[in-house]
Amino acid sequence: MSNDGNNGNSKGPILSIRNIKKTYNQGKIPVHALDDVSFDVKKGEFISIVGPSGSGKSTLLSIIGLLDRPTEGSVFIDSMEITKAKESEAPRIRREKIGFVFQHFNLLPALTAMENVDIAMRFSGIPGGKRKERAFQLLTQIGLGDRVKHRPSEMSGGQQQRVAIARAIANNPSIILADEPTGAVDTKTREVIVELLKELSKGGQTIIVVTHDMDVARQTDRIITMRDGRIASDTGSEMK
Ligand SMILES: Nc1ncnc2c1ncn2[C@@H]1O[C@H](COP(=O)(O)OP(=O)(O)OP(=O)(O)O)[C@@H](O)[C@H]1O
Numbered sequence: 602m603s604n605d606g607n608n609g610n611s612k613g614p615i616l617s618i619r620n621i622k623k624t625y626n627q628g629k630i631p632v633h634a635l636d637d638v639s640f641d642v643k644k645g646e647f648i649s650i651v652g653p654s655g656s657g658k659s660t661l662l663s664i665i666g667l668l669d670r671p672t673e674g675s676v677f678i679d680s681m682e683i684t685k686a687k688e689s690e691a692p693r694i695r696r697e698k699i700g701f702v703f704q705h706f707n708l709l710p711a712l713t714a715m716e717n718v719d720i721a722m723r724f725s726g727i728p729g730g731k732r733k734e735r736a737f738q739l740l741t742q743i744g745l746g747d748r749v750k751h752r753p754s755e756m757s758g759g760q761q762q763r764v765a766i767a768r769a770i771a772n773n774p775s776i777i778l779a780d781e782p783t784g785a786v787d788t789k790t791r792e793v794i795v796e797l798l799k800e801l802s803k804g805g806q807t808i809i810v811v812t813h814d815m816d817v818a819r820q821t822d823r824i825i826t827m828r829d830g831r832i833a834s835d836t837g838s839e840m841k
């Protein structure tokens with residue numbers, strides 16, 4: 602039930618990106634969304650990815666999260682080459698290794714906070730009663746113990762995003778990927794979300810956040826700046 606990720610091996614990098622290229626050929630001119638991107642991520646690192654619109658940030662997250670495949674290159678999670686996985690294996694690997702947090706929360710509107718977290722664990726093999734217990738525990742842990750029966754429309758943006766974070770960590774994934782998680786919330790709520798992500802990283806969870814907000818990026822351990830599908834810089838944040 603801890604948030605230390607089921608990585609098993611604490612010595613090697615939890616995530617290894619090797620020479621990733623992603624080329625789109627829809628138009629007349631091919632678009633090199635990612636052009637030879639490589640980096641390693643240690644367990645428990647809290648990383649932000651910044652860069653101009655169109656620089657390849659979301660493409661990179663989609664490839665790490667097995668929502669898309671690279672044109673070339675490899676991605677290893679917990680030393681397993683996920684880019685070699687069969688298409689039929691992708692959903693299980695994604696469920697076990699990755700937690701996603703989106704800008705617009707993407708909660709199921711008809712379900713309560715509890716049910717939204719519970720449903721993420723549906724295929725995990727955890728029995729129903731235990732799933733409910735864990736959903737309640739996670740929501741309580743992030744300060745929503747009194748909102749478990751609320752539906753998304755009955756919650757603030759910040760509360761919805763916290764439910765989405767509880768959902769993302771429900772299966773104890775190795776890595777949390779968040780694309781603009783504070784893009785749709787106010788400044789005060791932004792700090793609540795960032796504090797929560799910081800706490801998770803202190804607990805050993807590995808977090809990669811794409812953001813346009815340098816106030817968010819500055820609070821992370823490491824800032825990777827993308828430009829034209831390449832890593833323009835990769836630096837430890839001076840704020841820490
Ligand atoms: N499915 C697609 N088909 C064709 N081109 C695409 C596709 N998805 C992304 N691209 C192109 O790849 C490049 C990188 O896109 P990506 O969405 O990764 O950028 P981003 O850094 O996330 O931008 P933003 O900050 O605006 O979200 C862009 O030039 C985009 O137009």
Ligand SMILES: [Mg+2]
Nearest residue numbers: 658659660780
């Ligand atoms: Mg994007």
